Amino acid sequence: MKTGSRCGEVSGYLRLENISSSDFVLPGPAEGPVAHGLQNLGSDCRDCAGCEAKFFDCEDGLSYENRMKIEYIAVEFARDVSLQSSLYRTTPVNVGHSLSKQNVSHVIFNTGLHDTALEDASGKSYRDIFAWYSGVLRKFMPSASFLWVDTVPVVKPFQPEKWQNVTMNTRIAEYNKVASHITDQFGYRRISPFGILQLPYFSKLNSDGVHYFKEGGVFYDMLASAILLRLCK
DSSP: OEEOOSBOHHHHTSOOOBOOGGGOOOOOTTOBOOSHHHHTTTSOBOSOSSOOOEEEEEOTTOOGGGSEEEEEOOOOSSSBOSSOBSSOSSHHHHHHHHHTTSOOOEEEEOOOTGGGGSSSOOHHHHHHHHHHHHHHHHHHOTTOEEEEEOOOOOOGGGSOGGGTTTSOHHHHHHHHHHHHHHHHHHTOEEEOOTTGGGSHHHHTTOSSSSOOOHHHHHHHHHHHHHHHHHHHO
C-alpha cells in the first residue's frame, strides 16, 4: 500500500515536517548513522540500502477493520538520528510517534548489528541505549505486545575486510545477553536464532557475512514461521 525510500522518509513516509539541514544534530559516540546516513546527514538518509519502509494490507476478503496490516520501518541503531523531524531528534521517537496514531497490536523489533560499529560499542552503552529504545516503544504503544528477535551472528570469512573486527560475534553475543535481561524484565516474548545459525548448515546459507539469503532464503521463511507461532501463543 505504501513504500518508503532510503532517503526522505520523514516527510515522504512518516508524514512529519522536515527540519533544515543546518538544524540536524550530529550523532554522538553511541548513536548512528555511521556511513551513508552520516555522509548525507540533513537528507534523512539511512546507512542501509534496501531497508525501505513498507506497509501491507492483507485483504483476504475481510472487512478493513478485521484485516491484518503489517508495517516494516527500519530503525538501524538503538539511538539513531538518521530521521530527524521538527518534533523529535531521533529516529525511534519519530517512528514511535508515527505508529502511535495506529492501532498497533504487535511490535516485532531488533537492533544490535549496526550498533557494533559505533564509536562507543561497549556492552554498558548498549544496555543504556537499548533500555531507552525499549522505553520509547512502550511509551508510544503501551497496549501492544512486544516480540524481540536476537541479533544474528556474522560469518567472518564472508564479510568485507573492514568489518571483520567490528561486527564481531563476541560483541553480538554480549549484546544479545544484555537484550535478554531487559526483555525478560518487561516480559517480552523473545526469539533467539543466534545459536542455530552457527551450525554448519546455516552458516553455509550466509551470502555476504551478514544475510542468510542462500537456498531461496529458507532461514527467513523459518524465522517468519517462528515469529507467527510466538505471536499466536
